[in-house]
Amino acid sequence: MALLGSQILQYVLSGIVVGGIYALIAIGFVVIFNVTGIINFAQGEFVMFGSLLAVSLHTATLSLSAALLVAVLLTALLGAILERVAIHPAKGASIATQIIITIGASIALRGIALMIWGTTPYPLPPFTEGPPLILSGAVIVQQGLWVIGVTAFLLVGLHGFFHWTILGKALRACAYNSVGALLNGISVNRMSLFSFSLSAGLSAVAGIVISPITYATYDMGSMLGLKGFVAAMVGGLTSIRGAVVGGLLVGILESLGAGVVSSGYKDAVAFLVLLALFFLKPEGIFAGREKVKV
Numbered sequence: 001m002a003l004l005g006s007q008i009l010q011y012v013l014s015g016i017v018v019g020g021i022y023a024l025i026a027i028g029f030v031v032i033f034n035v036t037g038i039i040n041f042a043q044g045e046f047v048m049f050g051s052l053l054a055v056s057l058h059t060a061t062l063s064l065s066a067a068l069l070v071a072v073l074l075t076a077l078l079g080a081i082l083e084r085v086a087i088h089p090a091k092g093a094s095i096a097t098q099i100i101i102t103i104g105a106s107i108a109l110r111g112i113a114l115m116i117w118g119t120t121p122y123p124l125p126p127f128t129e130g131p132p133l134i135l136s137g138a139v140i141v142q143q144g145l146w147v148i149g150v151t152a153f154l155l156v157g158l159h160g161f162f163h164w165t166i167l168g169k170a171l172r173a174c175a176y177n178s179v180g181a182l183l184n185g186i187s188v189n190r191m192s193l194f195s196f197s198l199s200a201g202l203s204a205v206a207g208i209v210i211s212p213i214t215y216a217t218y219d220m221g222s223m224l225g226l227k228g229f230v231a232a233m234v235g236g237l238t239s240i241r242g243a244v245v246g247g248l249l250v251g252i253l254e255s256l257g258a259g260v261v262s263s264g265y266k267d268a269v270a271f272l273v274l275l276a277l278f279f280l281k282p283e284g285i286f287a288g289r290e291k292v293k294v
Helices: 002-036 043-060 064-090 095-117 142-164 166-176 178-183 188-214 220-234 240-261 268-280
Strands: 133-135 138-140
Touching: 002 043, 002 138, 002 142, 002 166, 002 188, 002 220, 002 240, 043 064, 043 095, 043 188, 043 220, 064 095, 064 188, 095 220, 142 166, 142 188, 142 240, 166 178, 166 188, 178 188, 188 220, 220 240, 220 268, 240 268
Parallel strands: none
Antiparallel strands: 133 138
């Protein structure tokens, strides 16, 4: 029984680590959806670009910390460019058309990454060296602690940003009522631009913190983006808390499914969760309760 308990704890801890990544990506989906009504299927490519840029910058000349910061900023800039070049000119088009544009952008960004970095997996050094933490027979590596810590830190930071800053309150106003926000002098176009930039930066952080564990590749964003979307759907695409809960739920169930049933079902778990959600509560667990709120 003790052995079984330690195995279950191991699966749960591994699920929390991976779920933290899904949560960060899901928050990006939520922020963009609340402000623009668009589901940005290029979200996973921001994960990939953040990771590969960090590897390239660190390999070139920058220290690890400087490389991580510059990679996040460059990816945030990429998000802003995508909004200005692809989304903003089509703002008069239907939501479905704009979503298709993000799918096309995802394919294009993946192709650009393939031309630049090729198919080689690139390692990123762990943020800290040291032995893994052992908890009741379960093991969690140092980088896993960084994933959990960074996710928690960003959640606290986002809470403060959305509630205590003018820019954050303006973003929330656009999420609640874009017409009312516009009548009060808030530029909805600028908030749309900022939402893409913010979500791209968050996804870049997700890619960077997971890269020392999984390596960085040109196609890493595809599956991570889809699982982040599932996590966001659990929260109804309107709740940051729901996105976090969804990310952790998908991560834990995925880890348990791989460990208890078979590793072959690992990637199927997220989509089984999505199908179950569509049947049982299609509006999401947290839908309608809050918007852009932690």
